[in-house]
Amino acid sequence: GGKWTYDGPDGEHHWSRNFPYCGGAFQSPINFQPELLRFDPNLLPIQLQDYNLSTKEQLTLSNNGHSVLLSLPSRMHLTGLPHRYSAAQLHFHWGSSNTPVGSEHTVDGKQFGAEMHLVHFNSAKYPNISTALDKSDGLAVLGVFIEVGEYNPAFDRFLKYVNGIKYNGQKVQVAGFNVRELLPARLDEYYRYDGSLTTPPCFPSVLWTVFRNPVSISLRQYLALASALFSSHAQEAAPMPLLGNYRKTQLMDNRVVLVSFQQ
Ligand SMILES: NS(=O)(=O)c1c(F)c(F)c(S(=O)(=O)CCO)c(N[C@H]2CCc3ccccc32)c1F
Ligand SMILES: [Zn+2]
Secondary structure, eight states: OOOOOOOOGSGGGHHHHHHHHHHHHOOOEEOOOGGGEEEEETOOOOOOEOOOOOOSSSEEEEEEEEEEEOOOTTTTEESSSSOEEEEEEEEEEEEEESSSOSSSSSEETESEEEEEEEEEEEEETOOSSSHHHHHHHHEEEEEEEEEESSOOOGHHHOOOOOOGGGGGTTEEEEOOBGGGSSSSOTTTTTTEEEEOOOSSTSSSSSEEEEEESSSOOOOHHHHHHSSSOOOSSOOOOOOBBBOOOOOOOHHHHHHHHEEEEOO
């Protein structure tokens, strides 16, 4: 599809020109408004299968001009959801070096420093993510709020390599690690709703699970994301910093947000 950015003439208010679903219903991200949350006792703790990757495993860390992506083997999967969902990749959304707020989802209007997404596809029904991408039961994304605060050694398993992927199209290999360490302790406390990809093509194909509790990274780690990366290619004359890669919150369209916690 066409090129898109987070601001300027190809920014989010123009996405629907080339990507019609971006102007449609059931879009993500959203604001979690306390008065619209409904406790659902049937929401089970999320179970992570095969998330503890061997150091012999090689993962690809890449810059695709929109985010920093880490490829994940499809052997990693989730249970405790309506179907089995296999991992595809994780990526991040962040703000800028002098405005360290860049999460996509917000809680009662509060935006967090950044947000990590672990993208999975319904492997019980679809052979790969490309076929699952535009199906209403195709994807499940885990969202993790990130706060700037205490240093987090788990994030340095890959953040220390971002200098090798400064520009769009660059990739490096990183050793496998226990991806569980990137997530908050409580996998039983989360927000749950039906939404979409937050980037073009914005397919309304995502079962969203956003964990209630944030994880923390240090300011130095945050700046590795928010001041070292470019959306432009290495050979381009004018380097474009990769900043503020988060979509604004979208209309609720009569959706209810379920929560697995009561307080
Ligand atoms: N916030 S989000 O979870 O909705 C989300 C993104 F925000 C995002 F940037 C990407 S992307 O691949 O980096 C670029 C545009 O697709 C994807 N990538 C998904 C969509 C397309 C695709 C194809 C293969 C593997 C993953 C993805 C994504 F699911
Ligand atoms: Zn995302």
